[in-house]
Amino acid sequence: MPRQQRQATKYPGVFFIEGTAKDGRTERIYYIRYRQGVKMTEEKAGRQFEHDMTPARAARIRTERIEGKTPSNTARREAVQAAKDAEANKWTVSRLWEAYKAQKTVFKSLRQDQYRFDKHLSPCFGKKEPHEIAPLDVDRLRIGLTKAGSKPQTVKNILALFKRIIRFGERKGLCPGLGFQIELPKVDNFKTEFLTTEELQRLFAALDAETNIQGANILRMCLFTGMRFGEICKLTWADLDFERGFIHCRDPKEKRSKALPMNDLARELLMGHPRTAGSPYVFPGAGGKMRTTNRDTARRIRDRAGLPKEFRYHHGLRHTMASYMANSGQVDSYVGHKALGHADQKMWARYAHLQDQTLRDAVQVPADIFKDILKGKSGPDPKVVNIAKAKR
Structure with missing residues (x-):
């Protein structure tokens, strides 16, 4: 583009060139030229229509620049960029x-x-x-x-x-700390849930009546094995060791893998559970991917069985399994603690010598009790016991 002709105004250091406005009209584009120290600066003051610029206004801007009252366009751009850089480097x-x-x-x-x-x-x-x-x-x-x-x-x-x-x-050395401690509210989270013999009988009947086999069997797994819902969702067919009688849980709550013993009821359930073509998961979700919820089916079964609304259908069944195991009189509390896969590293280290058969025997106890219930036999309901306290 050829250099445009500069046209002087009556104000020293103020000139303009002609350009085209956004609406197609010809407009003046005003520039100012001034010296600060030994440096000569030339910059745009503004456009005639877009910025409502006049020669007098441009001259006033020039005076403010010379007197140092306002920064130059270059200085302003550098300041804006510095602010952006500082913002980008802030670890908010x-x-x-x-x-x-x-x-x-x-x-x-x-x-x-x-x-x-x-x-x-x-x-x-x-x-x-x-x-x-x-x-x-x-x-x-x-x-x-x-x-x-x-x-x-x-x-x-x-x-x-x-x-x-x-x-x-x-x-990570990204920022300093707060400089003070955050006080967390104290919460009494100890809650043990279990189902009575009559409630279990109603639950088994509701499970048998459920048409969603995947959802029903997830609840059965919670009860028969004491596994957490998240562990069951991650379970793949490769995790099942039918030969040794163990279920390998990956990425459980304690962030490390573990092996849970498989009792007779769990083995029978898993061996008869239908496989989903193309999916590695035992209990897959939509599209064969890892399941993330079982809420609708679980609530339907809970309501059909007449269980309390506040009963946590997945974790409550895990507690039920633990209660029957702890109160059977046949399982040592330490063995039960390990058999359920609780994340207490001291207990794991202290009782690392436990044999596989000992663990299998532990989880078989509640399975035998559930078998009797399924056959219509009734027995005494378990008392709620804190396993951690039972060892003392």
């Missing part, structure tokens, strides 16, 4: 959260934690760096959640997530 809580997620290899509760962060943490702390957060800010969040009706466990989960994110940044 939101940026720490993204980095925290990216380095996780075992993340069982990503969906829940993402919701907690987006709903509660991001609005309060997302744009802040950890050193900008005061204890009062965390107190406001805690009080606000409580006043909004959040349960103590919900408040604890949100604050615990916030604590993990900050610790991650501090541990």
